[in-house]
Amino acid sequence: MKKIVISKFSAVLVAAAIILMGGMTVSASAETANDNYNLYCVQCHGSAGTGKGINAPFLAVAPRNHTDPKAMGELSDANVALAIKEGGSAVGKSTQMPSWKHSLTDAEIKDIVALLRQKCKCTGAAK
Numbered sequence: 001m002k003k004i005v006i007s008k009f010s011a012v013l014v015a016a017a018i019i020l021m022g023g024m025t026v027s028a029s030a031e032t033a034n035d036n037y038n039l040y041c042v043q044c045h046g047s048a049g050t051g052k053g054i055n056a057p058f059l060a061v062a063p064r065n066h067t068d069p070k071a072m073g074e075l076s077d078a079n080v081a082l083a084i085k086e087g088g089s090a091v092g093k094s095t096q097m098p099s100w101k102h103s104l105t106d107a108e109i110k111d112i113v114a115l116l117r118q119k120c121k122c123t124g125a126a127k
């Protein structure tokens with residue numbers, strides 16, 4: 001009996017997820033860098049961007065503090081974009097920073113790099 005209740009609940013969850021994902025696909029082009037950051041990055045980097053997301057305590061490597069002008073200033077825009085697109089391993093960092101190339105377009109990644117520059121109030125290293 002209990003099992004049946006749980007599976008019905010799961011079916012409702014799956015249906016809800018499909019409906020939500022459908023909505024996301026339709027509005028994808030209208031999403032701003034902020035929306036994407038809040039959707040994909042906050043679990044680890046935190047809503048304030050300080051690297052203290054809800055998932056952060058469970059990672060072996062601390063997520064980058066995007067508001068730290070020193071740490072972020074040492075990274076070029078190209079490095080930041082590559083880390084987002086291909087994941088941490090592409091820039092010699094932790095694989096716990098995932099690759100987002102299947103979720104974000106190059107243009108969306110470019111907008112997120114600009115958003116991160118606002119968060120750190122810094123410009124990137126030349127290279």
Ligand code: HEC
Pocket residue numbers: 036037040041042043044045055059061062063064075079080083084088091092093094095096097098100112
């Ligand atoms: C599953 C957790 C997780 C998520 C989700 C995540 N990151 Fe990260 N991120 C990390 C970790 C861990 C590091 C630190 C890697 C290191 O220092 O070795 C990191 C590092 C970074 C860095 C610094 C890379 C460098 O070269 O030092 C940038 C920029 C970054 N993340 C951007 C993002 C953006 C933008 C998103 C959302 C699209 C995102 N991250 C989502 C875990 C995550």
